[in-house]
Amino acid sequence: MSAPTIRPIVLHEFALLRRNTMMWFRFALFYFVFGAMMVRAVRTQDWEDLSIILAGLMVLAAVGIATTLSAEAFAQEKERGTMEALLLAPLSATALVQAKLAYVAVTAMGGVLLCLATGPILILLLGNATDITRVLNRTAMVTAFGACPPAIVIAGAIGTIISCRARSLQNASAATALSGMLGMLVAISVAFALSTRPLAVALLVVIAAWSVAFFTYRIARASVSPQVMTRTRGR
Amino acid sequence: MTLELRDIFVSFGTREVLAGVSCIFESREITGLIGNNGAGKTTLLRAATTMLPPLRGDVLLDGQTLSHTDVDRRTHIGALIEKPGHYDELTVSENLAFFYSFHCADPRVCQREVSRSLERFDLDVVRNEKVGQLSTGYRQRLAVARAFHPNTQVVLLDEPISGLDPTTRSHLKDTMRSLTKESGVALCLSSHGLGDLEALCDRLYVLAGGRLFEFASFDQIRSLVNAPTSMDLDAVYVQLIAELTGR
Numbered sequence: 139m140s141a142p143t144i145r146p147i148v149l150h151e152f153a154l155l156r157r158n159t160m161m162w163f164r165f166a167l168f169y170f171v172f173g174a175m176m177v178r179a180v181r182t183q184d185w186e187d188l189s190i191i192l193a194g195l196m197v198l199a200a201v202g203i204a205t206t207l208s209a210e211a212f213a214q215e216k217e218r219g220t221m222e223a224l225l226l227a228p229l230s231a232t233a234l235v236q237a238k239l240a241y242v243a244v245t246a247m248g249g250v251l252l253c254l255a256t257g258p259i260l261i262l263l264l265g266n267a268t269d270i271t272r273v274l275n276r277t278a279m280v281t282a283f284g285a286c287p288p289a290i291v292i293a294g295a296i297g298t299i300i301s302c303r304a305r306s307l308q309n310a311s312a313a314t315a316l317s318g319m320l321g322m323l324v325a326i327s328v329a330f331a332l333s334t335r336p337l338a339v340a341l342l343v344v345i346a347a348w349s350v351a352f353f354t355y356r357i358a359r360a361s362v363s364p365q366v367m368t369r370t371r372g373r
Numbered sequence: 374m375t376l377e378l379r380d381i382f383v384s385f386g387t388r389e390v391l392a393g394v395s396c397i398f399e400s401r402e403i404t405g406l407i408g409n410n411g412a413g414k415t416t417l418l419r420a421a422t423t424m425l426p427p428l429r430g431d432v433l434l435d436g437q438t439l440s441h442t443d444v445d446r447r448t449h450i451g452a453l454i455e456k457p458g459h460y461d462e463l464t465v466s467e468n469l470a471f472f473y474s475f476h477c478a479d480p481r482v483c484q485r486e487v488s489r490s491l492e493r494f495d496l497d498v499v500r501n502e503k504v505g506q507l508s509t510g511y512r513q514r515l516a517v518a519r520a521f522h523p524n525t526q527v528v529l530l531d532e533p534i535s536g537l538d539p540t541t542r543s544h545l546k547d548t549m550r551s552l553t554k555e556s557g558v559a560l561c562l563s564s565h566g567l568g569d570l571e572a573l574c575d576r577l578y579v580l581a582g583g584r585l586f587e588f589a590s591f592d593q594i595r596s597l598v599n600a601p602t603s604m605d606l607d608a609v610y611v612q613l614i615a616e617l618t619g620r
Binding site: 146150153154157158215218219220221222223225226227228229230363364 | 422423424425426441442444445447448450451452454455456457458459460461462463467471472474475476519524
C-alpha cells in the first residue's frame, strides 16, 4: 500500500468549511466591522500613512482565522466523536498535525491576500483618500509576507495545542481567542518594527519569528497523541 | 491475520482494569467479548487498537509487536470504539469516502469500495443524505461500515448492535457474519449480554474482575453454571459473572 498523505484531510477540511456558512459570516462581519472601526478611529488623526490600518486588518485576518480554525481542529473532532476514528486511521500524529495546520495556513493566508486585495479599496473609500500609496506601501507588504506567515504558524500551533488538551469546544475557543489577541498585538508590533528597521534587523526578526513558529509546531505535534486525546475526550 | 494480546495490564489511577489479560482474535473467526458495564471491554479494545498503551504486555499482529507508530501495519485494523461520531454535515457516502481514502490511493478504487460497502450494509438508500438527518440505526451501520475498510484484516467493534431494533440487529449480524467468513477478517464484538452474541460467535471471552475467561461455546458456559437450555440468557449471564467473580 502506498503511504497515505495529508491530502484527504486537507480536502476534507475544506469540504467542511465550504458548508460552514456561519464561519464565513463571522469572518466577513469581523472584517468589515473591524475595518470600518479602524478607519473611523484614524480618520480624525489626519495620518499621512494609512497602511498601518491595512496591516492591522491583515494581522487580524491571519491570527483570527488561524486561531479560530485551529481551536476547532481537534476540539470539534473530539466533540463529534470522530477523533478516535482519525487516530485509528493509518496516519502518523505528525501527518495529522501537518494536515490540519496546512488547511489552517492556506485559509488564513487566503484571508490575508483577500485583505490585501480588498482592504485598500475599503480604506480609501471610508478614509476619504485617493492616493493608493498611502495604503499600499512597504508596511503593508512586509506585514503580508513577513509577519503574517510566522504569525499564522504560531497562532495555528498554539490553537492546536489548546485544542488537543481542551475538554470542550467552548474551552478551546475561549483559550485560543485570548492567545489570539496576544498574538495579534505581537504581530502588529513586529510588522510595525519591521517596516521602520533596516533589512538586516528585519531579517533577524523574521528568523526569530520562524524559530518560535517551529518550536510551537513541535509542541503541537507532540500534543496529538492517543494518550492526550483519551485523557481529554469530549463530552 | 491474527491479533493477539499478551499479558496486558492497564490501570486507571489505583484501579487495575486489566490484570494480565491475554486473548487472540483469529482470521475467519468471530470472537465475543462480554462483561458488565465498567468491566474493561472498551479498555481492552482500545489496547488492542494500540490507542491505549498498556502498563505491561504486548499487542502482536501476526506474531510481531504492534505499536501506534507502526502506521503501515496498523492499517489492517478497523475499529469502532464507544459511541461512534460522524461528520453530520456530510452525506453518508462522503463520510465513508473520507475514511476509506486513507486506505486506497486511487479515488476510483475508493469510490468502488464505498459503493460496495454501502450496498452490503444496506445504506444505499441513504447514500446522499446528510448523516445528521439519519436515525440511530443508520448511523450505527455507517460506523460499522467504516470499521470494515478496504484494508481491514482485524475488526474490533464495541457494542455494535446495542440499541438497535431487531430487524436492523439481525441484518447487521448477517452482514458481519458473511463478511468475516468471505473476506477472512478476524472479528471481535463486545457486548454486555449473552443474547446479542448467541449463534454468532465462534469463541467467547468473559471479562470479570479485570481477568479474562475463555469459552469455546455457549454450552460450556451453561454447563459451568449448571443452567438448563430453557434458562433465559440474562439469568445465565448473571450466574456466570457471579461464578467468575466468586460472589
